[in-house]
Amino acid sequence: xxxxxxTDELKDLRSAVAALGRRYGRDYLTRVVxxxxxxxxxxxxxxxxxxxxxxxxxxxxxxxxxxxxxxxVLEELGAAGCPLLLMVVSPAICGTVIARFGTEEQKRxxxxxLADGTRTMSFGITEPDAGSNSHRITTTARRDGADWxxxxxxxxxxxxxxxxxxxVVGRTEDARTGRLKPCLFIVPRDAEGFTWRHIxxxxxxxxxxxxxxxxxxxxxxxxxxxEEDAGLLHLFAxxxxxxxxxxxxxxxxxxxxxxxxxxxxxxxxxxxxxxxxHQAIAHPLAQxxxxxxxxxxxxxxxxxxxxxxxxxxxxxxANMAKYAAAEACVQAVDxxxxxxGGNGLTREFGIASLVTAARVARIAPVxxxxxxxxxxxxxxxxxxxx
Numbered sequence: 001x002x003x004x005x006x007t008d009e010l011k012d013l014r015s016a017v018a019a020l021g022r023r024y025g026r027d028y029l030t031r032v033v034x035x036x037x038x039x040x041x042x043x044x045x046x047x048x049x050x051x052x053x054x055x056x057x058x059x060x061x062x063x064x065x066x067x068x069x070x071x072x073v074l075e076e077l078g079a080a081g082c083p084l085l086l087m088v089v090s091p092a093i094c095g096t097v098i099a100r101f102g103t104e105e106q107k108r109x110x111x112x113x114l115a116d117g118t119r120t121m122s123f124g125i126t127e128p129d130a131g132s133n134s135h136r137i138t139t140t141a142r143r144d145g146a147d148w149x150x151x152x153x154x155x156x157x158x159x160x161x162x163x164x165x166x167x168v169v170g171r172t173e174d175a176r177t178g179r180l181k182p183c184l185f186i187v188p189r190d191a192e193g194f195t196w197r198h199i200x201x202x203x204x205x206x207x208x209x210x211x212x213x214x215x216x217x218x219x220x221x222x223x224x225x226x227e228e229d230a231g232l233l234h235l236f237a238x239x240x241x242x243x244x245x246x247x248x249x250x251x252x253x254x255x256x257x258x259x260x261x262x263x264x265x266x267x268x269x270x271x272x273x274x275x276x277x278h279q280a281i282a283h284p285l286a287q288x289x290x291x292x293x294x295x296x297x298x299x300x301x302x303x304x305x306x307x308x309x310x311x312x313x314x315x316x317x318a319n320m321a322k323y324a325a326a327e328a329c330v331q332a333v334d335x336x337x338x339x340x341g342g343n344g345l346t347r348e349f350g351i352a353s354l355v356t357a358a359r360v361a362r363i364a365p366v367x368x369x370x371x372x373x374x375x376x377x378x379x380x381x382x383x384x385x386x
Contacts, residue, residue: 090120124157141185248325298324299321
């Protein structure tokens with residue numbers, strides 16, 4: 001089990017990343033979004049300080065640590081109001097999968113760039129008709145001589161316009177059973193037959209969402225990451241870190257909203273005392289803080305289990321952490337808006353935009369209902385309903 005109290009090393013990392021976050025802050029991210037560009041300056045500084053690749057192997061330019069450290073980086077940037085969503089995808093999912101299962105050539109080609117921020121990857125799994133059911137993925141790969149031909153569609157893929165490649169979840173036919181099993185392919189952004197369309201979202205974020213079309217995209221044999229017969233093993237090696245990082249993203253966002261509300265409640269005086277002196281204001285904010293702290297503990301547990309190599313234990317804890325963090329984030333943001341009243345809906349205070357963003361953690365990368373299904377039948381042993 002992880003230590004309840006963080007090590008001095010992790011505390012120092014939190015402090016250092018928080019200082020970086022304060023140099024940029026919410027105003028920076030708001031400006032980047034308004035200008036329709038990506039947060040290149042913050043990304044470059046985080047990379048220069050070694051934060052983006054802290055979880056990747058040292059021999060490929062990374063920090064040699066784990067998801068525990070990477071999730072701290074994302075949480076603290078979020079708490080400063082400037083989270084980097086691409087951290088969930090590029091170093092956490094794609095970097096982890098390549099580090100664990102890639103060939104030596106793939107590791108040399110991708111990991112140093114992912115670690116120093118000069119190369120980035122998107123991750124494509126969700127499909128229009130599959131939803132949360134990864135077993136219904138219809139993107140398929142078939143052999144054509146020594147090559148692969150990849151065909152299908154993906155939706156809600158982040159930052160395809162800014163990344164060098166997309167790690168796409170497809171399916172190949174099992175020669176023994178004839179059944180389709182998931183496999184992972186690196187698809188370069190300029191691959192012939194690979195096109196994407198921007199999805200117009202009512203969501204304030206620097207990273208845009210895209211629909212992908214893969215029309216017989218020809219890939220060399222070494223585009224396949226890992227063994228063809230590994231199936232779900234490789235997929236969940238990336239999905240568990242994704243859940244931990246999504247939890248960290250949500251906790252950071254909730255902390256940012258809560259800090260703005262607490263600051264306002266200390267200073268805002270309507271009658272004789274600041275509004276924070278009234279329990280109707282103070283207690284909900286205290287509860288939001290407690291829930292965020294509890295979610296952080298579960299996130300730390302999930303990250304620790306994953307870094308220790310306990311994939312089964314990490315899967316359960318990561319799902320719980322993502323659920324708890326999403327719920328705590330939504331409540332914290334909602335209470336922050338309520339605390340500020342009309343000011344909570346103004347651009348000046350910058351909290352209203354979080355109302356939509358907070359709900360992303362409830363539905364992505366897996367809905368809270370599917371997590372409850374998972375806990376029901378995997379943890380509690382109840383029969384499946386699907």
